[in-house]
Amino acid sequence: MSHQTGIRASQDLLALFADAKNEQSSVRVIKVTIDTTSDPEQLVESGRDDVNGTWENDFGKICPMVQDKEACYIFYKFDRKADDQNTKWLFVMYIPDNSPPKSKMLYASTKSTCKSEFGGKQFIADEVNPSTKAELTLDGYEAHVEHKAAPVPLSMDELEIQRIKESEIRADVNVDSKHQTMQGVAFPLSEDAMDALQSLKDGRVTFVQLNLDLVKETIELSDTNTCDVNSLSSHIPEGTSRYNFFCFKHQYEGDYKEDVVFIYSMGGYSSPIKERMLFSSGKAPCLSVVEDHLGIPLVKKVEIDSTEKITADSMMDIVHPIRSVHKPKFDRPKGPGGRSGARRIIKNTDN
Template sequence: MSHQTGIKANNELLQFFGKCRDGKVRVFKVSIENEELILAEHKNSKGTWEQDFDLCVPRMVQEKQPCYLLYRLDTKTGSNFDWVLISWSPEDSPVRQKMLYASTKATLKQEFGSSQITEELFGTSKEDVTLQGFKNHRITSKAPAPLTFREEELMELKRNESTSTEGVDARQQTLQSVAFPVSVGAKNAIVHFADGKYNYLRLRIDLEKEEIHLDDTNTITVPQLPKQVPTDAARYHIFNFKHTHEGDFMESFVFIYSMPGYNCSIKERMLYSSCKAPLLNVIENGLNVAIAKKLEIDSGDELTEEFLLEELHPKKNLHRPQFEKPKGPPNRGAKRITRPVQGDQ
């Protein structure tokens, strides 16, 4: 989900939007001043878009001061030029400024014309907003998102299961999902959470009544999140993680299933594990609350801001080594084909 500040472009900037599409303007800078989007400066084209990039863009950004740049390419979509929206948000700029620019970007795109912005670039250092940095961004944006460590483990486990063989008499048992009823109070709390009345809630299973109840609600920060995870009992948690990613302010609902190892009874571990999927079905389909990420943790210490960011927005690695199956023992000879022995007729 995204949030907007209500800051709009002033009249001068709106008029410039209409004039800058004639093919003469190469790039212009937009800043926020006095709760308005204003035109800070602009430069005309001198060569091709690649020749002009390093001559214009790095010189228009400043340290500790976020801004937007709209850069015109030489290509067209229909009769309109293609534009790149560059969101400049250096690491050393004030947090309030970062959030303000991230929350206003959607308004800028709408007022300029989202259909004409064909690419976006987010920069925190001068290297990010060079021609080479933009080309690197194009390469990584086309690469598939990598799997997280947990997802890799699950994929490898499924791969091994699919290739395993079983005897004729083998038996395989799986624990079916258990749909315990969710109390009215818990459902109401989830709806109130989605409406923004608080940013955290915790659910528990009443093992005797076999029902899911509300355990706690609160408004907390990310550093306070680990303290909400019990060390001696399993729980379900939903947290509204507010953060910025590539210049966008985002609110992501994260579902967390915490199970503190063997500090819980076998019955508790089995019930929480088997009730998770039906509970998520109630939350997402029954109450229409969109969950951005589902996590499983052993300890609250895992819930750092870096961990949540990596789970929601995993970094892309173009040179990630592929999994290689270990080689078998040397000189083991060719594989033998075994066939069942036919009984006497």
């Protein structure tokens, strides 16, 4: 389960969602915001517009609905195709860079709930997370679609590795054949987990914790927060395994740095053997997704068995270990004191 704010949609908004998803509905776009003045806080409608042309022609309706410093959600309806069972929608989480930090956190933490209240993947065909109005134009969305469909760019070293792997995985078997071995169990990351890691990359959160669902065999979001290093240990449970990603904000040699550290908290012998084995096997493929697919550089990867080891000083030592300039040479052991004594007599066995 993901760490959410508990903010739900108002009854009026739920009724609008139900009506908009109807095949005969004329609604093209819905703007949703979080009403922080109500008790309790809730998701409410802040604007809507109807269909006038094709979805491409109507895309310009989105920009006038958003404000410069105001975060919001947008639901935009695509034109229904003949083979679509339901109407398909584009989900937009618009969080401008100059929004208040509290607002950024609130909308990022309520995103999954908002999509779930609408109907989830059954109706949402695509989603974007823009921070500028230029990204809310049709050109901006088409650039997103093109980027999404493009293959991941590879460096020269990665291309060489890919070529080697392709040449190694062959059907013929002989004494010179090489075989691909399993480097770990690649459990898929849930949508919430991917969204949280993207928020970590974008600087909206500083801490993301992932848990392995042993039943579904997926990696799920367990917690996301904006904690600092002093409160980090309170977010990592004892006695159970977790994958933790923490953005360590600090000053080093006069420079401000934001370094992402991976912390594998191991449950120890108090956790089941199967859990320990699967967490250990799934770690490498999970990190591959984070570094290679999402492009999040991990400056350090550490394993801990107790949260007592997580302090500001220990984190600084992990990220910036002290390097010893003086490297003592190995001294040959001294022989016994005094004279070495008379020479030994070795018996000749030749005769």
